[in-house]
Amino acid sequence: MSLLSLREVTRTVIPQDQPALTILNGIDLQIEPGDHVSIVGRSGSGKSTLLNMLGLLDLPTSGEILFDDRPVRSYSAAQRDRLRGAAIGFVFQQFNLLPGRTALENVTMPLLYASGRTFWRRTKIATEMLALVGLEHRLHSMPDRLSGGEQQRVAIARSLVRGPRLILADEPTGALDLDTGQSVMELIDEVAERTGAAHVIITHDPTIARRARRHFRLDRGVLTPVDDPSLEPLTRRDRREMAPASASADAATAADDGLALLGLGGATATLEDEDRPAGPADREREGQD
Amino acid sequence: MGAVTSMVGALLEAWQEVRVHRTRVLLSLVGVAVAVCSLTTVVALGAIVQQATQELSERQSGRPASLSVSAYRTDGGELTAPQIDAAWNEVVERYGITYASRALPLQQAVPFPDGIVQVATQAVDQPYGEMHRVQMSEGEWFTDLDAQQLAPRIIVSEIFWDRMGRPPLETHPVVALGGQGVPNAASGIPSGGVRAVVVGVTPVASWETEPTMFMLNDQLQAMQKATAGERGEAAASPNDPYGGPSMPQYEMWVPPEIADQLTDVVKRDLRAALGTGVEVTADRRDWATYGDDPFLVTKMVVIGIAVLVLLLGALGLVNIALVTVKQRVREIGIRRSFGATASRVFFAVMLESVVATVVAGAAGVIVSILVVQSPLVREVIGQGMVTDFPPFPVDAAITGLVAATVVGAIAGLLPALVAVRVKVIDAIRY
Numbered sequence: 001m002s003l004l005s006l007r008e009v010t011r012t013v014i015p016q017d018q019p020a021l022t023i024l025n026g027i028d029l030q031i032e033p034g035d036h037v038s039i040v041g042r043s044g045s046g047k048s049t050l051l052n053m054l055g056l057l058d059l060p061t062s063g064e065i066l067f068d069d070r071p072v073r074s075y076s077a078a079q080r081d082r083l084r085g086a087a088i089g090f091v092f093q094q095f096n097l098l099p100g101r102t103a104l105e106n107v108t109m110p111l112l113y114a115s116g117r118t119f120w121r122r123t124k125i126a127t128e129m130l131a132l133v134g135l136e137h138r139l140h141s142m143p144d145r146l147s148g149g150e151q152q153r154v155a156i157a158r159s160l161v162r163g164p165r166l167i168l169a170d171e172p173t174g175a176l177d178l179d180t181g182q183s184v185m186e187l188i189d190e191v192a193e194r195t196g197a198a199h200v201i202i203t204h205d206p207t208i209a210r211r212a213r214r215h216f217r218l219d220r221g222v223l224t225p226v227d228d229p230s231l232e233p234l235t236r237r238d239r240r241e242m243a244p245a246s247a248s249a250d251a252a253t254a255a256d257d258g259l260a261l262l263g264l265g266g267a268t269a270t271l272e273d274e275d276r277p278a279g280p281a282d283r284e285r286e287g288q289d
Numbered sequence: 290m291g292a293v294t295s296m297v298g299a300l301l302e303a304w305q306e307v308r309v310h311r312t313r314v315l316l317s318l319v320g321v322a323v324a325v326c327s328l329t330t331v332v333a334l335g336a337i338v339q340q341a342t343q344e345l346s347e348r349q350s351g352r353p354a355s356l357s358v359s360a361y362r363t364d365g366g367e368l369t370a371p372q373i374d375a376a377w378n379e380v381v382e383r384y385g386i387t388y389a390s391r392a393l394p395l396q397q398a399v400p401f402p403d404g405i406v407q408v409a410t411q412a413v414d415q416p417y418g419e420m421h422r423v424q425m426s427e428g429e430w431f432t433d434l435d436a437q438q439l440a441p442r443i444i445v446s447e448i449f450w451d452r453m454g455r456p457p458l459e460t461h462p463v464v465a466l467g468g469q470g471v472p473n474a475a476s477g478i479p480s481g482g483v484r485a486v487v488v489g490v491t492p493v494a495s496w497e498t499e500p501t502m503f504m505l506n507d508q509l510q511a512m513q514k515a516t517a518g519e520r521g522e523a524a525a526s527p528n529d530p531y532g533g534p535s536m537p538q539y540e541m542w543v544p545p546e547i548a549d550q551l552t553d554v555v556k557r558d559l560r561a562a563l564g565t566g567v568e569v570t571a572d573r574r575d576w577a578t579y580g581d582d583p584f585l586v587t588k589m590v591v592i593g594i595a596v597l598v599l600l601l602g603a604l605g606l607v608n609i610a611l612v613t614v615k616q617r618v619r620e621i622g623i624r625r626s627f628g629a630t631a632s633r634v635f636f637a638v639m640l641e642s643v644v645a646t647v648v649a650g651a652a653g654v655i656v657s658i659l660v661v662q663s664p665l666v667r668e669v670i671g672q673g674m675v676t677d678f679p680p681f682p683v684d685a686a687i688t689g690l691v692a693a694t695v696v697g698a699i700a701g702l703l704p705a706l707v708a709v710r711v712k713v714i715d716a717i718r719y
Contacts, residue, residue, distance in 0.1 A: 048715070055626065057713045078630040085628010096623045096717055100309035112298040113628035119294040158627070 001069050003165055003198050004031040004054065009063035011049050011221075023049045025221040027063070033165060035198040036189070038209035040226075041218030047170075047202050050218060054200060055168050056084045085113045089159030089197070091188065093171035095151040097143040103130060103154045104139040110162050118162070129157040133187060149180040153187065160191055167192055167199035173208055185211055299633060302624075303641040307648070313613060318649035321696060324602025325653030326660075328595040329689035333661040335591035336682040337670050342587070346576040347422050351540055353577035354548035355420065358539040360559060364566040370536055376562035377539050380555055388542035390414035391506050397466050399500070400482070401452045408449065409501045412509040412537070420542040423503070428458045428489030431505055435488065441466070441508035444489040449500035453487070462487045466512065483512045506537065548573060599692050606700040610642055614704035621708050622716025631709040638708045642701025643694055650693020654686050 009027040014020045023046045031037060031054075041047045052058035053065060056072055065072040067083065075083060089110075097106045104126055111122035118125065130139055133153040143151055152172065159167055169188060173181030185208055192199045203209050210228065217226045307314050351357075358377070362368045374391070381389040393412040398405050417423070418430035426447060435442040443464070445453070456462035465482035485504065493501075543551050552571045559569040614621075621634055629637070658681050660666055667678060 052713070055713075057626070078632060081625070081628055081630040081633075084626070090626045090717075092623075092717055094717075096619065098309075098620055098623065101305065105305065109624070110627040112302055113630075113633065115291045115294040119298065162628075 002030050002066065003033050003035070003068065005029070005064075005066040005069070006053060006060075007064045007066070009053060009060040009065060011046075011053070011058070012061040023221050024053070024060070024223075027053075027221075027223045029054075029216070029223060031166065031198050031200060033198055034193075034196050035200075036192070036211075036213045037198070037200045037216065038212035038214070039200065039202045039216045039218055039223070040204065040206060040209045041202070042204070045218045046221040047218055049221075050223070051168060051170055051202055054166075055088055055090065056080045082113075085110060086162060087165045089162065089164035089167045091152070091155050091159045091167065091169040091172045093174035095143070095148075095155045095175065097151055097154055097158075099143060102140045102142060103135060103146065103150075103157075106143070106154055107158045107161050110158060114162060126157070126161055129161045130154070132160075132191065133157045147180075148176050149184060152176060152180075152184045156184070156188055156191065160195065160197075163195060163197075165197055167197050169199060169201045169203075171203055171205075172201065173203070173205065181205075181208065295633065299637045299640050300644070302637045303644045306637075306641045307645050310613070313609075314645050316609075318606070318645055320602045320605040321646050321693060322649040322653040322656070324599045324696070325650040325689045325693045326656045327598040327653075328692055329654050329657035329685050330660055331591055331595045331598070332685035332688050333657060333682050334666075334670060335587065336679055336685065337661070337667070339587060340679045341670065343576060344422055349421075350574040350576070351420055352422065352542055353575045354543055354545040354573050355575045356541050356543060356548065356552055356555065356571050357574045358541070358555060358559065358569065358571045359536075360563055360567055360569045362566050363568050366566060368563065368567060372563060373536070373539070376559050379562060380558050381541065383558065384551070384554070386541050386543060388416045388420045390417040390420055390540055391537035392417060392540060393506060393509070393537035395509075397502070397504075398482075399449075399464055399466060399502075401500075402454070403452070406452075406500060409499065411501075411503050412506045413503055414506050416542075417503075417540075420540065424492055426490050426492040428487075430489060431503075436505050436507045438486075438508075441483060441485040441504055441512055442488045443485045444491060444503040445487055446491050446497070446501045447493045448497065449502055450487070450490045452500055456487075458487060458489070483515060545577065595688075595692075599696060603696040603700055606642070606646065606696065607703060610700050610704040611707065614638065614707050617708075618711050618716045621711045622713045625711065625713040626717060634711075635705045635709045638705040639698060639701035642704070643697035646693045646697030646700065647690065650690050650697075653693065654689040657689065658686070 006027050006029040009024055009029075010022060011024040012020045012022050027050065029037075039047065039050065049058070053060060056065075056067065059065070059073060067087070072080060097103075098109060101109070104123070107126040107129055108122050111118060111125060114122070127136070127139060130136055133156055135150060135153055135157065138146060138150060138154075141150075143154070146154065152175075156172075167188065172188065173184055176184060188199060188201075189211060191197075201208060201212055206228070209215055215226045215228065217224050360368060360373050360376075377389070377391070380386075390413050395410050395412060396407040397410045399408045411417075415431045415433055415436065423430060423444075425444075427450070428444070430444065431442060440463070443466075445464075450456075453462060453464065463484045463486050466485045467482035491501075491503075541551075541555075552573070556569045556571045559571075560567060563569070621638075624634060624637075625631075661681055
């Protein structure tokens with residue numbers, strides 16, 4: 001059973017007095033429990049919109065998203081929010097810690113949306129989580145008193161505190177120096193491995209992306225599997241080989257078919273697109289992201 | 290269980306928000322606290338003003354239900370005061386009416402060190418003090434025994450007492466009613482007239498300038514008789530025991546629920562006692578007969594001012610709340626990404642506003658209590674004329690707190706609507 005599946009997901013927006021703009025185009029992606037996926041893309045490629053979809057923050061214009069094989073569309077908005085809170089943890093580039101709250105209060109925050117024992121034992125759980133990321137001595141420190149690495153550790157503790165099954169890391173090292181970035185990534189990988197959570201890293205940085213087991217490249221709304229995040233998109237055969245053990249070859253085929261349907265034709269089309277200079281439509285798309 | 294944790298969680302969130310942004314919250318809530326304080330104070334002062342007006346009215350025309358009784362002949366014949374007195378006493382005794390009094394306004398010449406002054410005097414019976422809420426600043430109101438004293442007892446106003454030089458009442462200061470001379474330098478006792486002992490002093494309102502006094506009706510009659518003898522005149526006419534053409538007013542204070550019934554009975558009995566050709570009137574003249582709610586206008590004005598004050602406070606709060614929510618878009622986005630539902634965000638932002646305004650409201654109410662209960666304000670409002678200062682009205686405090694809550698909810702509504710429309714990822718990334 002897949003944890004999260006995107007099938008032929010397309011997201012279109014209609015700017016005022018302008019023709020419809022396709023932000024995501026026939027995205028196929030399957031994330032298994034314990035999976036480790038990286039998505040590399042340039043600004044304006046649709047990363048934010050894809051993050052919205054993966055985080056159940058938005059619904060596709062067409063196509064389907066399934067969480068635990070159940071269509072996300074069948075959930076009400078509030079149910080989606082609760083599911084997100086319980087099953088998905090976010091790590092952001094800018095840490096996004098709540099200002100004026102201590103590290104402990106920041107990590108406690110997601111537990112305010114839990115219920116039962118988890119809610120009432122929130123301080124204990126948050127304290128243990130901070131200890132897990134090595135910050136047991138900074139429980140009552142304000143974010144502005146913490147280094148960048150420490151802040152990101154708090155953010156990681158916050159994303160993990162409800163025991164998510166999927167961690168979405170959006171440029172998690174973007175605001176850190178190289179060494180700190182590496183240690184933060186090691187921490188995410190280690191904690192994810194320990195908890196069995198799948199994690200998806202969205203990044204510009206191929207070095208960070210390479211840590212994942214599976215790699216994708218997002219370009220002009222099209223998601224393509226790649227062997228190496230810094231290299232060109234994979235061929236159809238490569239993709240079959242890279243597909244996770246539990247995923248069927250149908251997924252790759254379906255993705256391929258989706259690209260074919262859109263007339264992009266996989267690698268060649270993507271390469272052509274990348275070589276093309278950005279026009280007004282591209283700039284609008286960047287604005288949407 | 291889930292509802293409880295949601296509620297507690299939202300409250301905790303709201304409280305954290307208030308705590309973290311305390312400076313901003315404090316500044317924005319000053320307006321609300323002032324508005325609630327004003328509202329509560331205005332409502333509370335309204336109650337005191339109403340009480341003062343009521344007491345003033347009761348001093349003039351008695352407490353509810355006060356019946357004013359008069360009798361006259363329809364055939365042009367003479368109806369004497371002793372006749373009415375006798376019939377009146379009979380009725381009062383028959384129905385066991387505790388509070389009944391005659392009240393005769395007259396002028397008494399009183400020699401003060403700076404000259405003789407005609408002092409406005411009320412000759413009353415002992416129950417009058419209770420019936421008309423006569424307040425004492427010194428000494429006591431007349432007792433039943435006072436009527437039996439040979440020297441008349443009088444109760445004077447502060448102005449009267451001031452002009453006497455404020456002698457201590459324990460020394461039984463006397464004035465010569467109807468006397469001509471100044472007090473004897475050696476004895477301090479004025480010459481001539483009837484020596485009356487001052488047993489009490491009543492406070493005066495700030496607008497009063499002339500001395501006034503009370504004396505007992507029976508003692509007035511005895512005094513008139515005595516002074517007529519001193520002047521070598523025939524004793525006062527039996528038909529004119531008060532020494533003049535005035536007739537006293539006859540009043541009784543009865544339970545309002547039986548007032549109408551008693552009015553008919555008193556009229557009937559007095560007519561029967563006074564014989565044919567006599568018409569008896571008995572009317573209520575207390576404030577409670579002026580309409581459904583004689584203080585309605587006062588209340589409406591007070592409420593109008595209070596609502597206006599509160600609206601201004603609410604507008605200020607909405608303004609600041611809207612600006613701050615726009616600054617908090619990122620925070621709302623973060624909360625949404627960690628599982629806060631739209632309704633939870635809406636509720637938390639609303640609650641934050643409500644929590645803050647309730648705290649501000651409570652502060653406003655406390656300040657209002659301190660202001661209204663302060664002796665200085667009471668003196669200014671009561672003008673020394675309020676006997677029974679009402680305790681701080683609970684409904685004013687409740688009105689203040691409810692108003693604060695409602696203002697908080699209304700002021701939180703717009704920002705809460707803005708908050709739920711936040712686009713999560715956009716809010717977080719940019």
